[in-house]
Amino acid sequence: MGGDHAPQSVVEGASHSLDRYPLIRFQFYGDQAKLNPLIEKYPNLSGCSEVIHTDVAISSDEKPSVALRQGKNSSMRLAVEAVQQGRAHGVISAGNTGAYMAISKILLKTIPGIERPAIATLIPTEKSACVMLDLGANIQCDVDHLVQFAIMGNIYAKERLDLKSPKVGILNVGSEELKGNAIVQQAAQVLRKIPGVINFHGFVEGDDIMEGTVDVVVTDGFTGNVALKTMEGVAKVISNFLKQSYRRGVISRLGAILSLGALRRLRQRFDPRVHNGAIFIGLGGIAIKSHGGADAVAFANAIGVAAQMISHEFNQQIECDLKEVENLLTDDPAIS
């Protein structure tokens, strides 16, 4: 029931996602009076869909603490509970991010060895895409958190970008070793010690994110959130400006028509919908956050992320790397 176009975009997105992942079965949590007629509209959903009715939905402006206390029977909480209780392999929501993270943390707990889950997503880059985390779950981060983000982001990049040894960078105000605060410097020191697990590139700067200098950009949730939204803002302003500019005069209009190919390619390449589906990484279950403004195509992509992560036993890989890093660091007297 969450997001700007729910439940239409959710049900239609589920139908789309079956084209690529025909084995998925769906549980739709929410108002059955709205859901049932929608599901009937998409014949491929019949036989693989179940509706679990509830009247309660967490609104987009509800505080996480209130959602936790008062949202016991909400569609969001019931859906996360299904994962907790093993009745579902993963959950996808386009609703209130803070409430979704709070409920997921309480119910799904973290992977052993992970102190804080993070929000990770793919960002389109000049070359292809990179993983960036944290995007806002943790406003303040210490050294251990950043190292854990690097380990999780590394596995995520292997899976989503099909890379053997993703290049990992820490976001900073300069690429030189001495730049930045004590936390990023110490985190970099740790990552340099575990080359068998992490292919650490070093520090990267804001412009490196979209230039694709590294495959994984590690940062605290404050900086990551500001950087992500700043990117969205620039793309939106440039796109608005081109639209207006192309309307000025006959030549510009004709130019716009002949530029459709180039502009369409720009949109396809940097369309945020292509990479819709941020993962709450580090939780003991698969929870995917769709953008609130996602349409059906975008929501289908978020479902695809869940499907991919479930089938690849993603969390087990993170646990495995965490243990290896723990052993490596314990064996190294210079660190412990």
Added chain:
Amino acid sequence: MGGDHAPQSVVEGASHSLDRYPLIRFQFYGDQAKLNPLIEKYPNLSGCSEVIHTDVAISSDEKPSVALRQGKNSSMRLAVEAVQQGRAHGVISAGNTGAYMAISKILLKTIPGIERPAIATLIPTEKSACVMLDLGANIQCDVDHLVQFAIMGNIYAKERLDLKSPKVGILNVGSEELKGNAIVQQAAQVLRKIPGVINFHGFVEGDDIMEGTVDVVVTDGFTGNVALKTMEGVAKVISNFLKQSYRRGVISRLGAILSLGALRRLRQRFDPRVHNGAIFIGLGGIAIKSHGGADAVAFANAIGVAAQMISHEFNQQIECDLKEVENLLTDDPAIS
């Protein structure tokens, strides 16, 4: 002698700037063998230019601490000394930012009441432009620093954007009052108490910067630096992509020709050169930092910023507002 195209861009930029500010007189600090022939090329510089020779120049990768110790006779230090000793009203450099800030802090000191100078610049927005600070001088900031940045940025926006009551925002991960860390929350509380001095809008997010939601974006140097470079990265990647995309096939090429107007307007509107010239705000003298990659046009803009700030008695206005805020906060028993 600093920057990618020095001293050519510096001397040519000085010549350009005389068109708009005919009363400027120049002192060029650096290698006279390079400077003199260049100055002779621009007749309008004769009679208003002096060359102060030195062989020493601080390289772009010199550490600030080393530049401070070993750069006594460097062109950068001598130029800043001229401001310190009253032989110049302001200094402009395209050289090593860290060294330039360190030397300027030592020699020019801060305005009474300002603990830390910041780097401030204009950012192009959808509406016109906004002031953003700090862009990297202060990696960690406390509440007082952010409040002082707001006071300085407010005066800077009044001058540069010709506004009576600039809207001031603090960069955060959400616009709601409860978002973010304790430092941004407490800084916001202080700014809400001084409406006579600061027209405080509240928190803004990354996408608000370029959308022009506020006229002054206040942030710590870590976040500000990442946000600025992220913006530069997105603009560069989109521009590269359009260039390549327009080369594909005859129709795209024709479209590109007819789109020249629209694309030129895009460049003019969001060209970082237009707003070249970041100010080291809060120092006891005018020190302007040009982008290292600045050409003559861009360098002339940086000179223009210095000229404008000098003639408007900018620092006195900041001192005046600082005193007013101090009085307001001392009178308010709820704060002190």
